[in-house]
Amino acid sequence: MVIGATGQIGRPVVGALVRDGWEVTAASRGGGRDGAWPDEVRAVRLDREDDTALAAVAGDGCDLVVDIVAHGARHARQLTSLAGRVGSAVVISSVSVYEDDKGRGFDTQAEPGGFPEYPVPIPETQRTVAPGESTYSTKKVALEQELLAAGDRLPTTVLRAGAVYGPHCRMPRELYFVKRNLDGRGRRVLAYGGGSRFHPVSVHTLAELIRLAAARPGSRVLNACDDEAPTVAEIAAAIDAVMGVETETVLADGPPPAPSVGDTPWSVAAPVVCDMSAARRELGDRPVARYAETLPETVEWIERRLAGRDWREAYPEMFGAYGDLFDYAAEDAWLGTK
Known part of the structure; x- marks a missing residue:
């Protein structure tokens, strides 16, 4: 059973599991299906918050539950309540659970001096924020801890995903550059000298990690990012290469030189790069997706969604999270001083 099957991660996960010989029930709020899935995939409607409905979909039992949308202790307890009827689980978490040795994490990044300075690369043994119900990161830690504590009853692989990319994303970071190219912007500004690194992960990489974890049940937590x-x-x-354009890049040292100027969704004051050696060691993971090679499908998806629409209508969650990513007047004003 795949919970969250029609999201950007769930679609390729269902396909990967089917190709590996699994009989898959694809559960989602709308009960829809992806056109690429074979007919034998069973699509069902499921309200993730309904304990009774979740138990009903699991039925008398299933060998594997893949939960892509879980967060918080309550969702963990939903899953562990199925112990005895479920063979093992794979659950998506996030690299946002990490904090540095000064107690800084993703929840403090907006504060002055609050951006974390992690080791490069970050191992799974790096400390995490305290579990709680106040933020996305604290809920993910609560989820992880509940699941790992019940590992003897429900072996669960927790995958800490990086910056996810691929088609069907509601908040694609690539929009930042795709729209600029579509708008004919010949120059762009990049803060931090263009050197920011925020480890991405393709939906295909996640599908492969889930496929491998499904075949090797265990109680573990693993980073889940691309190889690069x-x-x-x-x-x-x-x-630019995918879209066939050439853009002049203006590098700004340090943080964004003006509000909304050079501040991309990847622009971070210190690198966020994860160690993938544990996944290779425990799952036999190998690279299946390289960023540049998998970009065309992401760019095409964004272009289709933008066609004839205001970007804020096409991607309201993106606007809500980042504000106006395309303040060209502010960029031109700053560039005019160069």
Whole structure:
């Protein structure tokens, strides 16, 4: 059973599991299905918050539950209540659970001096924020701890995902450069000298990790990122190459030189790069997706969604999270001083 099957991660996960011989029930709020799934995939409607409905979909039992949308202790307890009827689980968490040795994490990054300075790369043994119900990160830690504590009853692989990319994303970071290219912007500004690194993960990488974990049940937590962590300048150049454009890049040392100028969704004051050696060691993971090679499907998806629409209508969650990513007047004013 795949919970959250019609999201950007769930779609390729269902396909990967089917190809590996699993009989898959694809559960989602809408009960829909992806056109690429074979007919034998069983699509069902499921309200993730309904304990009775979740138990009903699990039925008399299933060998594997993949939960892509779980967060918080309550969702963990939903899953552990199925112990005895479920063979094992794979659950998606996030690299946002980590904090540095000064207690800084993703929840403090907006504070002055609050951006964390992690080791490079970050191992799974790096400390995490305290569990709680106040933020996305604290809920993910609560989820992890509940599941790992019940590992003897329900073996669960927790995958800490990086910056997810691929089609069907509601908040695609690539939008930042795709729209600029579509709008004919010949120059762009990159803060931190274009050297920011925020480890991405393709939906295909996640599907492969889930496929491997499904075949090797265990109680563990693993980073889940691509094999490479390109800089934001490299990401921008890769998107240009896909779209067949050339853009002049103006590098600004340090943080964004003015509000909304050079502040991409990848722009971070210190690198966020994860160690993938444990996944290779425990699951036999190998690279299946490289950023530049998998970009065309992401760019195409964004272009189709933007066609004839205001970007804020096409991606309301993106606007809510980042504000106006395309303040060209502010960029031009700053560039005019160069």
